[in-house]
Amino acid sequence: MESRMTANVENDKEVLPSRLGDASTSCQQNLGQAAENTKKAKFDESLKDSADIAPNGGEYIIKKQTSAMQLSLCELTSISPIDGRYSDKVTELRDFFSEFALIRNRTIVEVKWLVFLAQQEVISEVKLSQSTCDFLETIFKEFSIEDAQRVKQIEATTRHDVKAVEYFLKERFSHHDELKTVLEFLHFACTSEDINNLSWALSLQESRDLVMLPLMQKLIKQIGSLAKELKDIPMMARTHGQPATPTTIGKEFANVAVRLKRQYDCVRNVSILGKMNGAVGNYNAHSIAYPDVDWLQLGPTFVTSLGLEPNPFTTQVEPHDYNAELFHAYQRFNTIVMDFNRDMWTYISLGYFLQRKLPGEVGSSTMPHKVNPIDFENSEGNLGISNALLGFFASKLPISRMQRDLTDSTVQRNMGTALANAMIAFHSTLRGLNKIDVNKDVVFAELNSHWELLAEPIQTVMRKRGIEHAYEKLKEHTQGRVATLEDMKSFIDSYACSALTSEERERLRGLTPGTYIGTATLAVDRLLDECLDFS
Secondary structure (H helix, E strand, O other): OEEEEOOOHHHHHHHOOOOOOOHHHHHHHHOOHHHHHHHHHHHHHHHHHOOOEEEEOOEEEEEHHHHHHHOOOOOOOOOOOOOOOOHHHOHHHHHHHOHHHHHHHHHHHHHHHHHHHHOOOOOOOOOOOHHHHHHHHHHHHOOOHHHHHHHHHHHHHHOOHHHHHHHHHHHHHOOOOOHHHOHHHOOOOOOHHHHHHHHHHHHHHHHHHHHHHHHHHHHHHHHHHHHHHOOOOEEEEEEOOEEEEEEEHHHHHHHHHHHHHHHHHHHHHOOOEEOOOOOOOOOHHHHHHOOOOOHHHHHHHHHHHOOOEEOOOOOOOOOOHHHHHHHHHHHHHHHHHHHHHHHHHHHHHHOOEEEOOOOOOOOOOOOOOOOOOHHHHHHHHHHHHHHHHHHHHHHHOOOOOOOOOOHHHHHHOOHHHHHHHHHHHHHHHHHHHOOEEEOHHHHHHHHHOOHHHHHHHHHHHHHHOOOOOHHHHHHHHHOOOOOOHHHHHHHHOOHHHOOOOHHHHHHHHOOOOOOOOOOHHHHHHHHHHHHOOOO
């Protein structure tokens, strides 16, 4: 079945997909006629080029399969699952990595740079009253979607996103008696990268401190809490997939929590750098306009006023080395969570953990009995995506041809994607942890089926007493076979152990796979809280 649609300006609004859902309605209404005509021309050209569309008396017949073009943006029509299926998990990041957030941050930097210049006595041409400074503060504190839309309208003409912010502010200032006298001190001596590097630095710092670190801390504390709860439950370890010296479930959780805390600290301690030193990092324009100003002191002072650490040696770009440090730290944290997910998946498959059924939840579309470890699987998949992006960012962003190229720009716009996938993963792991219970019957039965695990303590005590070939004797007695309680007791009572004291023999006879756990419980009791100190 075919539908007819006349490719004119009015129908164009109905055919083209909305980019911002409901919010886009006002955005489209605010578009200038020139932008509307440009869009129409592009749409007409796309219709002519489409193999699915044929001309028909000045109109175009659009076949049924192109009806997706009429879909407005929402969770169901989003290309990325981050803004679709998983959008409720990553809402907080929109305030730092959306196009709106970037435009707002650029506005903050531009306005604060103007105010900063006005505060310098040596720059006598710019003086602002307190009431004007208060007005400027409201511009970025009350920055709205409508403001951002106006910037995008200007950008449609300038084709330069940073310059569009400058022109937007000049529009706002032109109606203010005091500010309209200092219009040319907006973006004064700045290159676009002065504004961009500080804007992105604010996004990375605030998203880390306000979103990522709190969620990472929540995951660490949850795993640490389970470590304490399960510290006394013995478990047969597996090295190379084979039965190995027992541990406790809680100690294995503690291992993960401590590893994560170390990488958490690495993420937290990365210095977020910025620069405000002009076109090639030498304050060239600044110095020619104000040769008596100590720009080597003033530029870093402004960067510090934003809560960032100044980088005194740059080209046009802040070289993004700190980005690599930060992304590698995130990547290491992710890798540990991925390792944990895989272990949990394996423990569940071995029956060590039972997963609580949720009302109405389906495990398999054909096998009614199943409760799958989908949360740990989901987390692992999202961490893989996140780490792939983080690794790319860390290897690409520090590279810029000579004093700069623009390849970093489009890459930086995807930084929030990597963190969003990590957020989705952390939430999934937390959800998985909240619905598991230890299956003690399976754990204990497995331990009691492997008395050969006591070969290690027996041969170790024998070696303490200087008994020759202790290891080899236990190897001959146990390697490659499943030993029983009687097998191990008979060896302890044999001539091979005759040099042991009666106390040592008695201690070994009383040992079981479930009690041979070393300091596992003690380590959790004595050391874990100190290792997980977030103060």
